[in-house]
Each structure stands twice: as structure tokens, then as C-alpha cells.
Amino acid sequence: MARSALGWRNTAAALAAAGLLVTGLGVPGASAAPEPRVDLKVLVVDNGESPVGAITAELRSTGVPYTTVDLDDPGRPRIDAAFLSDTAGGTPRARYQGVVLPDEAPFGTGSAEQSALEAYERTYGIPQVDAYTWAHPEVGLEYTSEGGYSGSLDGQEAAVTTAGRSGPFGYLEGPLTFEDNSATALESYGFLAKPREGFTTYVDTAVPGGTGRAALVGEYAHDGRRELVVTFAYNQYQQQFRVLARGIVEWLTQGIHLGRSRNYFAVHVDDVFAPDARWDTERNCTPGELDCVGGGGEETTAPVRMTAADAAYAAQWQRTSGFTLDMVYNAGSGEEWRSENGGTDALADRLLADRAEYRWVNHTYTHAFLGCVQDTSTVPWSCARNADGSTRYTSRSDISAQIRDNYGWALAKGLPVDRTELVTGEHSGLKSLPQQPADNPNLAGALSDNGIRWTGSDNSREPDQRSVGGALTVPRYPMNVYYNVGTKAEMADEYNWIYTSRADGGSGVCEDNPTSTCMSEPLDTATGYLSYIVPQEARTALGHAVGNDPRPHYVHQSNLAEDRLLYPVLDKVLAGYRALYADSAPLENPRQSAIGTELKRRADWRTAVANGRVTAYRVGRAVTVSAPSGTQIPVTAPEGTRKQTLLGTSVFGTPYAGRRSAWTTPDTLQTALRLTLP
Numbered sequence: 001m002a003r004s005a006l007g008w009r010n011t012a013a014a015l016a017a018a019g020l021l022v023t024g025l026g027v028p029g030a031s032a033a034p035e036p037r038v039d040l041k042v043l044v045v046d047n048g049e050s051p052v053g054a055i056t057a058e059l060r061s062t063g064v065p066y067t068t069v070d071l072d073d074p075g076r077p078r079i080d081a082a083f084l085s086d087t088a089g090g091t092p093r094a095r096y097q098g099v100v101l102p103d104e105a106p107f108g109t110g111s112a113e114q115s116a117l118e119a120y121e122r123t124y125g126i127p128q129v130d131a132y133t134w135a136h137p138e139v140g141l142e143y144t145s146e147g148g149y150s151g152s153l154d155g156q157e158a159a160v161t162t163a164g165r166s167g168p169f170g171y172l173e174g175p176l177t178f179e180d181n182s183a184t185a186l187e188s189y190g191f192l193a194k195p196r197e198g199f200t201t202y203v204d205t206a207v208p209g210g211t212g213r214a215a216l217v218g219e220y221a222h223d224g225r226r227e228l229v230v231t232f233a234y235n236q237y238q239q240q241f242r243v244l245a246r247g248i249v250e251w252l253t254q255g256i257h258l259g260r261s262r263n264y265f266a267v268h269v270d271d272v273f274a275p276d277a278r279w280d281t282e283r284n285c286t287p288g289e290l291d292c293v294g295g296g297g298e299e300t301t302a303p304v305r306m307t308a309a310d311a312a313y314a315a316q317w318q319r320t321s322g323f324t325l326d327m328v329y330n331a332g333s334g335e336e337w338r339s340e341n342g343g344t345d346a347l348a349d350r351l352l353a354d355r356a357e358y359r360w361v362n363h364t365y366t367h368a369f370l371g372c373v374q375d376t377s378t379v380p381w382s383c384a385r386n387a388d389g390s391t392r393y394t395s396r397s398d399i400s401a402q403i404r405d406n407y408g409w410a411l412a413k414g415l416p417v418d419r420t421e422l423v424t425g426e427h428s429g430l431k432s433l434p435q436q437p438a439d440n441p442n443l444a445g446a447l448s449d450n451g452i453r454w455t456g457s458d459n460s461r462e463p464d465q466r467s468v469g470g471a472l473t474v475p476r477y478p479m480n481v482y483y484n485v486g487t488k489a490e491m492a493d494e495y496n497w498i499y500t501s502r503a504d505g506g507s508g509v510c511e512d513n514p515t516s517t518c519m520s521e522p523l524d525t526a527t528g529y530l531s532y533i534v535p536q537e538a539r540t541a542l543g544h545a546v547g548n549d550p551r552p553h554y555v556h557q558s559n560l561a562e563d564r565l566l567y568p569v570l571d572k573v574l575a576g577y578r579a580l581y582a583d584s585a586p587l588e589n590p591r592q593s594a595i596g597t598e599l600k601r602r603a604d605w606r607t608a609v610a611n612g613r614v615t616a617y618r619v620g621r622a623v624t625v626s627a628p629s630g631t632q633i634p635v636t637a638p639e640g641t642r643k644q645t646l647l648g649t650s651v652f653g654t655p656y657a658g659r660r661s662a663w664t665t666p667d668t669l670q671t672a673l674r675l676t677l678p
Helices: 001-016 050-062 112-124 162-166 238-255 308-321 331-340 346-353 397-412 443-449 488-499 527-544 564-580 592-610
Strands: 037-039 044-047 068-069 087-088 091-096 098-101 128-130 149-154 155-162 188-190 198-207 212-222 223-228 267-272 326-329 359-362 416-422 455-459 473-478 553-556 614-621 622-626 633-638 643-646 647-651 655-656 658-664 673-676
Touching: 044 050, 044 527, 050 068, 050 098, 050 238, 087 112, 098 238, 112 223, 128 155, 128 238, 162 198, 188 212, 223 238, 238 527, 267 564, 308 346, 308 564, 331 346, 331 397, 359 397, 397 416, 397 443, 416 592, 443 473, 455 592, 473 592, 488 527, 527 564, 592 633, 633 673
Parallel strands: 037 091, 044 068, 044 098, 098 128, 128 223, 267 326, 267 553, 326 359, 359 416, 416 455, 455 473, 473 553
Antiparallel strands: 037 614, 087 091, 149 188, 155 198, 198 212, 212 223, 614 622, 622 673, 633 658, 643 647, 643 673, 655 658
16 A cells, blocks of 8 residues: 555544544644545455345445455455555545445454454445344344344334434335245244444334344444444345345445436236137136147137226226326227227227326237247147248238337327337247247347337346347236236136146146246135235235336236236235335336336446446545446435536436435536535
């Protein structure tokens, strides 16, 4: 380390001990120490266990740059003063704004590395997160034997304290409950303890089998350092972590960091105006579909299609719930229905009358399959071949017509549709294993012909956004509310077929698939949908919503018909969210183009950070960020932050969860983004 850095560190340590550096007071007869530069990056010390992995996943999702030191790597760098700090342009520099550790002392108490890290934190005021530790005095807590508890926390209800609400967890309002998804498996283990002097409890819970409440998460201020202490085990998917993750990052970064996080929920309703084939509970297949062996077309069971009353209910439900559905429509299928039913269609008339209530997304005119030409002479189907053995594909002109005609119909009917958005029927045209391992080569050109920039894909097959010519995919989560059912009994029957063993009358698919498990017994078809399937689906969807994941979910118009199966799931998701979060953190409900844009910005940002092309730091109240020209920069900052412009300043960002955040760029004629903190 340079001599000037060493001198500053020694001076700063002495001033901090005297209480002068924090208050900004000077030393008589001496010049003030320079304000240090603190780089906006986090140091993660990883022991390979799930709590550190969970926090790392939150940093990555948010867009916070971080450096990982793997404790299991024998070639890892040593943690010393030179690794942690240096000088930049003559200014003392802290290379990390926060530190994530597996526990309070992973290098060993009193070791050289632990001592170097603690000195760094004291010198620069750097906070430390102890990802998971046990309750003991060295982290500011009594032993659990002193009125505490250690053991299972499954199903335990916890709450954010007054200090937590006025601090990093102010975006939470109601209690949070530890997951208890299995009666036979231990899902959460933790230590509950009473705080000692210097410990401020942020999250607590009632002591099982005891009296009073005890800490689960809190801040321990001691020895010139601050630690966020977490005393329960978790992984990145558990809801108790997901809802606290934002606050952990805000505490770690002291409210100013690169990256941006919101909570999102969007639902696409596919096949609007079209009928959907119905599940046959006797043959355990869907007549008319290619995998229904044994003959019998769609006429053997009545299709499922919304009525005008269902459409009116959908509009009223939206107004009551404050949530907008995306209607992913097939106009040609609706026109066919009209022509086959005496030229009338009360459903279409009602939906068109309420057109402004919804968002509309092009789903092609007749829901044609736009990939390879399907050879249905075998089950499962295969791709038809040309004479030379090459795959026969749907033509560019046929794909283009499906897109163009559906969009033209929407314009003629006055639908508020965005031309750049598309979802092809069954996501066809995109690669689909095993039959079609590559995109239809005619798809990209047809998308370009019609101005499509965002095309839906199946997240269960392709979770990452990718290019299709000049367009980008928008991965969508399929919900386990099936397209081919209209009643609760049909839904439970098909669910049983998929998720029960052969011995219990199911298909046995769950037995054959190593990533799946079978239910212990079939669901009661009269009660199983509401008692079992709805809670499962709502928990999964809420997990996505609270995880800074903008990807939309998709269902089908059949789920708004007959027993209106979708609404119990959506009601449970929305109620669960609103019970957890304060009004400062509303659930955002973006349309497909906005979701695609968000995913694209995140990918560009990750690339810029990975390539070392982002420089960001704070000196006092001034924040400076440099990135490649044209790159949208995600920043989160406290209320009152202002952006420097060529002629003055402007209010930075938009409010969310007690902070302000934005995707932004430097102002005109500026080479770096500059912010002034309050």
C-alpha cells in the first residue's frame, strides 16, 4: 500500500476513536483528512452455503456489482489491507461499500485476515452482513438458554419491529410467515435470542414454548463497526428470505447502490375469442389434441369458451382488484366462431365494449402452428420432411399473414394494441424440443416484416431472453391452471393424472421424471382444486412477484370461463402481497414491451459490469458513475437525491419502497452520471 494511504488510515482511525471523523470536526493545528472514495461494489466471502448464495442472488438480481472470494478455493486472494483499500488519484479509496460474510468471523477470530477486515470496516465505516450465525454474545445476543429458542421455525410468524420499519425494512407492513410446505421435512432452522447492549432488533418472533419475543434479524453496533446479524438458515427461494432481501441489501449499501429492484406481477390470458379443447376425464387426454390416442375429435367433448357474463365478470374483477389482465387474442378464431353461430358472438361484443379495460397482445389470427409442418401420423408428432430430407417449415408469408391480419383486425375494432408485441400460438416458430431443435428460419423475417420487437417464449423451456432476428423473447411462466379445463373437478382430475403414481390411478409421469415427485394420494376432485392446487399456485406466483422478477405468467381464456378457475389464485396472490407490503412498495403490473425492455436493460448492464466497463463511487455526498455510452445505468438512492444536469440539478428517479431509483444515463454533454445525495 502507498505511504499516503497508510497515513490516512492511521489518521482516520485515530479520529474515529476520538469521535471527530464522524462529526466532521477538525484537529487543531492540522488539515482535515480528505473524504475517502468508496467504490459502489460489495465484497462477498462465500463458504458455499445457501445463506451467502441467497444474498449473492439478490445482489445479482438487483444489479449490484460484487466480488466473490471463495473460501474453498486454495488460490483465492488473501484478505489484507492492500486487497481492501488503496488510493485513487491521491484520494484514499475503499474498494467495497459493504461486506457479506458467512458468519461474524469466517477467517477465525484474531486471525490476520479477520483483523484486516475489521480494521477496514472501522476505518471507512463499512457495514457487514453475517449471513447466518448462532445466538451468542459475540454478535450482541444472549445464548438461547437465556429465554430464547433454537429449532424449527416452520410455520412461525415473524414481524418487523418499529426499529425495522423506521430502518431498512420500512417497505414491509404485515407479519411474514416462515414456509411450512411439508409435514415431514424441516425447512427452516433458527436461533431466537434476547438482545444485549448495542443490538437493535429489526425482525422478531414469539419464543416457541416460552414467553415474550426474541430477535431473528438485527444490527449489532460495537467496536466502531456495524453488523447485520441473521440467526436463521434460508435459501434464495424461500419466501421469508425473499421479502427481507431488499432490506438486507439496503442496509448493506446504506441506501445508495447500483442496481434497481421492484416487485412485479403480470398475467397473460391466451386464446381470447377462441374456444379451448376440453379434458376427457374418462380417457385422460384432450380430444382433438395430437397426443390423444384412440380416436375421437373435439366434438366428443364441448369446448371451453368464455361467455358474455364471464367477460363482464372479468372487467368488474379488474376494477375491484386494481389489476389489469393482458388479453392475448386470436381474432380469426373469434370470427370463425361467429360465422358458425349465426353471425352473433355475445362474448366478443362484450369484450369489445370493454376494450379499454384491458391490455391486448397479438396472438396470431387463428392460433396456427408456426414452426415446422407437423406430421401427425405418429404420436408424438414429428416434423415433416421435404424430398431432400430437410425440415419443412411454415413459410415466412404464412407467418406474416397470421401476425398482420390479427393486428389489422385489432386496429379496425379500436383495440389498444401495441404493434411491437406478439405471442405465437404455443410459442410456435421458436425451437421446441425434441421435435424442433431450432427456430423456424422463416420466423425472424416475418417478425421484422410486422415490426415485432417482443415475442413471448415459454420460461419453462427458455428462461433467458434471447434474440430472434431483430426481436427479443419475453419468457413467460406457465401457471398450473390448465388450458383444457373449465371446472374445478376437471382441473383436479387432470392434476391427479399427472401427479399421482400408476398404483393410484395416475399416469406415473411423476414416477418417471427425476425432477418431479408424486402426491401421496389423489386429490378429492370436489375439493382438491381450492384446498391444494390454489395454495400451491399462489405461493409459486407470489414467490416470483416478490423476487424482482418481471416475467409474466400465462393462462388461457378457459380459466376465466365456467368455474372461473383463475380468480381464486389471483385473489390469493394479491391479498398475500398486500398483507406483506406497505403502500410505498406497490405491485407493478407492466405490459409485455415494458417487461422485455427491463430484461434487455438488465442483460446489457450485467454485460457492462462483467466486462469491467463500469466505474462507480461515492465521495461524501457526491456519486459518480461511468458506463459505456448508451448503457442505461440502474441506481437506487435515498429520497432527496438530485441528478446533476448541464444547467443545474433535477429530482432523481421515482419513489419505491422508501428509496428513489431509475434506469438513467448521463445528462447531455456529460461523460458520467453525477448524483448529489441529501
